[in-house]
Amino acid sequence: MADDPSVVIIGEDIGALGGVFRITDGLLDEFGERRVFNSPLAESAIVGTAIGLALRGYRPVCEIQFDGFVYPAFDQIVSQLAKMRARSGGRLTLPVTIRIPVGGGIGAVEHHSESNEAYFCHTAGLRVVACASPADAHTMIQQSIACDDPVIFYEPKRRYWDTADVIVGRPGAEELGLDRARVVRPGSDVTVMTYGPTVRTALDAAAVAEQEGRSLEVIDLRSLSPIDLPMLTASVARTGRAVVLHEAPTFAGLGSEIAAAVTERCFDLLEAPIARVGGYNIPYPPARAEERYLPDIDRVLDAVDRVTAH
Structure with missing residues (x-):
């Protein structure tokens, strides 16, 4: 966000609260409410707004609060977000990153512990990635935001409390590509x-x-x-x-x-x-x-x- 003023964040409670898992904590104070803004409790509206922002030159980052909450936005993702580049013959790109906390193991209630990656992997036009460590989370989220394709970015809830050293500002040549295994x-x-x-x-x-x-x-x-x-x-x-x-x-x-x-x-x-x-x-x-x-x-x-x- 510091390097690219076109990056904005939208989601439920991502502002002052910093998100349910506090991933966006402090960003509102640093970048202001024009770049970090809370949405209504309407996932379809979150993604639909992000599509409109992307068409106007922004790089939106959506937070879906829990994996099971993404389904109201399913039509926006698979019918619009994934298809726009092909529909326009490559003239339009939608560089939207959708962050989704994924999986179980945290003792959550119904609809809070889904693993729905197969739906999106089946949809041509989407990149789907999943981080497994703090270092990869740090690198891959930046790569996802910089990518001109829409990216579904899965973050395992059970790993949110893991800590590790990360190298800030590491040259891209030293990083694995977003589509590479390790x-x-x-x-x-x-x-x-x-x-x-x-x-x-x-x-x-x-x-x-x-x-x-x-x-x-x-x-x-x-x-x-x-x-x-x-x-x-x-x-x-x-x-x-x-x-x-x-x-x-x-x-x-x-x-x-x-x-x-x-x-x-x-x-x-x-x-x-x-x-x-x-x-x-x-x-x-x-x-x-x-x-x-x-x-x-x-x-x-x-x-x-x-x-x-x-």
Whole structure:
């Protein structure tokens, strides 16, 4: 915002309150109410206003308060935001970033713990990304705002309280592109492909697996649409086995597309079918039962057992 006066922020309670998770705390004082402004409780209006602002040369950043609140804005996102560039033959761009806190694990009530990335990954014209660490959150949000495409930016709620050092003003040449995956733990026996809140789960599972004599390579996708398939296929070509992990239900989830795409490219190199680990195909459960729903270390290691049994 300091570098680009066209960047504005719009959302519910993002001004003086600083947002539910205090992500925008202090920005109103620094940049004023003409660039940081509260919206009505109307997600369709938030995105619709952002589309109009983008058409007038602004780079709006929308905050959707919780993942389950994005559905009233669904038509604006998939019918207007995602389509405008193609509809205009490339003459119009909508550089809108939509920030969405995602996933469970915080003991929230109904509609506050969704994992709805598959809807937006299925929609051509949108970039969909998910950060998993403070350093990536810092870098990727700036890359998203600078991107001329509309970006759905997922922020895992369970990681909001993580802290780490970040390098302010790091040259772009030293950063991964917004559409690139990252190997966060090298390994040789099984590739675990994951993103967002379950990157930590995969790393914890890899630490346990190492004690049992198995080496897991953990890849953080970072970009969910497009997917960095060259990175994934190169890893699976080395290990010969793979597990896909995410919080969303496995039925028609993003893991299905990843498993199919990697299998098409690595069929002759796979030693076993790719296993999927995710949430169950049910409405998100009440807070007291969410730990039984969310993928954990044991479920990841069970999948590793299945792909290494062949």
